[in-house]
Amino acid sequence: MHSNLSSARFAIGSSPLGVFAVVASDKGVAAILFGASRPDILADLRRRFEVLPQEDAKGLATLLQQAAAMITDPRRSVALTLAPRGTKFQRQVWDALRQIPPGRTASYADVARRIGSPRAVRAVAQACAANPIAIAIPCHRVVRSDGAAGGYRWGAKRKAMLLAAEAAL
DNA sequence: TATTCCTGTCCTG
DNA sequence: CAGGACAGGAATA
Numbered sequence: 001m002h003s004n005l006s007s008a009r010f011a012i013g014s015s016p017l018g019v020f021a022v023v024a025s026d027k028g029v030a031a032i033l034f035g036a037s038r039p040d041i042l043a044d045l046r047r048r049f050e051v052l053p054q055e056d057a058k059g060l061a062t063l064l065q066q067a068a069a070m071i072t073d074p075r076r077s078v079a080l081t082l083a084p085r086g087t088k089f090q091r092q093v094w095d096a097l098r099q100i101p102p103g104r105t106a107s108y109a110d111v112a113r114r115i116g117s118p119r120a121v122r123a124v125a126q127a128c129a130a131n132p133i134a135i136a137i138p139c140h141r142v143v144r145s146d147g148a149a150g151g152y153r154w155g156a157k158r159k160a161m162l163l164a165a166e167a168a169l
Numbered sequence: 170t171a172t173t174c175c176t177g178t179c180c181t182g
Numbered sequence: 183c184a185g186g187a188c189a190g191g192a193a194t195a
Contacts, residue, residue: 089177108190121190123177129189130178144190151189
């Protein structure tokens with residue numbers, strides 16, 4: 001991961017799932033990240049981007065609000081232009097994830113089949129873990145074939161909360 | 170139940 | 183460059 005556009009900006013907000021950041025370039029949303037605290041998020045941004053994006057709370061206020069709305073109610077999907085950086089394989093996986101509607105789940109094996117690599121189940125899990133845009137690329141909707149929730153980059157607790165919120169109709 | 174193999178990417182030595 | 187780890191899972195014994 002090495003998104004590195006000089007135009008990248010970020011803003012930090014809070015949600016029921018904790019502090020989060022949105023990062024956007026002129027090409028769209030580059031990242032939505034959770035963290036334990038503001039410093040924790042800044043450290044994550046430094047790790048992910050060669051050049052730390054500039055903070056722009058005012059310019060990204062609308063986007064921040066949209067992201068917060070999606071986190072609060074994942075069933076409400078906001079149309080955002082996404083610009084995640086990743087390998088071809090990773091983008092294939094992420095595109096497949098975006099086809100899983102709110103309230104539904106798919107197994108890692110389902111996703112592997114969908115992208116035409118039915119045996120790449122483990123690689124799919126790895127690509128999910130590398131997803132830089134939480135919520136908007138719904139990696140939390142990918143669960144294990146045996147019914148277990150599977151892991152989550154930002155903690156099993158957040159995954160469980162998201163799935164519970166989406167299941168409640 | 171435990172082993173083995175599969176897959177793509179990243180990290181470490 | 184080699185080997186291990188990883189948010190998994192099917193096949194095999």
